[in-house]
Amino acid sequence: MTAIALGADHAGYTLKEDLKAWLGSRGYETVDMGTRSPASVDYPDFAAAVALAIIAGKAERGVLVCGTGIGMAMAANKVPGVRAAACTDSYTARMSREHNDANVLALGARVTARDAAIEILATWLAAPFAGGRHARRVVKLGELERVRGSAEERFGAKAR
Numbered sequence: 001m002t003a004i005a006l007g008a009d010h011a012g013y014t015l016k017e018d019l020k021a022w023l024g025s026r027g028y029e030t031v032d033m034g035t036r037s038p039a040s041v042d043y044p045d046f047a048a049a050v051a052l053a054i055i056a057g058k059a060e061r062g063v064l065v066c067g068t069g070i071g072m073a074m075a076a077n078k079v080p081g082v083r084a085a086a087c088t089d090s091y092t093a094r095m096s097r098e099h100n101d102a103n104v105l106a107l108g109a110r111v112t113a114r115d116a117a118i119e120i121l122a123t124w125l126a127a128p129f130a131g132g133r134h135a136r137r138v139v140k141l142g143e144l145e146r147v148r149g150s151a152e153e154r155f156g157a158k159a160r
């Protein structure tokens with residue numbers, strides 16, 4: 001794997017530092033997109049930095065940490081090509097890889113303790129994308145990014 005991009009806001013800063021140290025101890029190359037202190041910042045800025053690092057090919061995957069993981073996942077998923085999953089347990093982390101080919105893991109430092117976060121991250125990194133029928137569905141995620149105003153035309157009939 002190429003590098004893993006890391007990003008956090010003030011709520012996720014300490015856990016991001018812990019995860020960076022753990023990744024380094026396991027031989028992963030990391031790219032730290034900040035934040036670099038516990039001072040208050042806006043999570044979309046750091047979600048964008050990690051998402052764009054992935055799209056630019058500077059990192060293969062990303063890990064984002066805020067208070068809940070939710071805002072980071074929402075922001076990162078605005079960037080076409082990013083599939084961010086906010087996970088609070090190892091099962092959803094594994095499924096986000098096997099079924100959804102998630103390339104960003106979002107964690108919440110206010111809801112997940114350090115050791116649990118490391119276990120979730122380790123599970124997420126080790127889990128492969130299963131492909132097969134799931135690949136067809138991931139292709140549709142990409143189609144949703146492109147159709148925008150035509151989403152009704154592409155997906156509307158099945159949604160009704």
Ligand code: RB5
Nearest residue numbers: 011066067068070071072
């Ligand atoms: C910051 O207070 C908090 O809103 C942020 O870290 C995150 O949880 C947002 O989703």
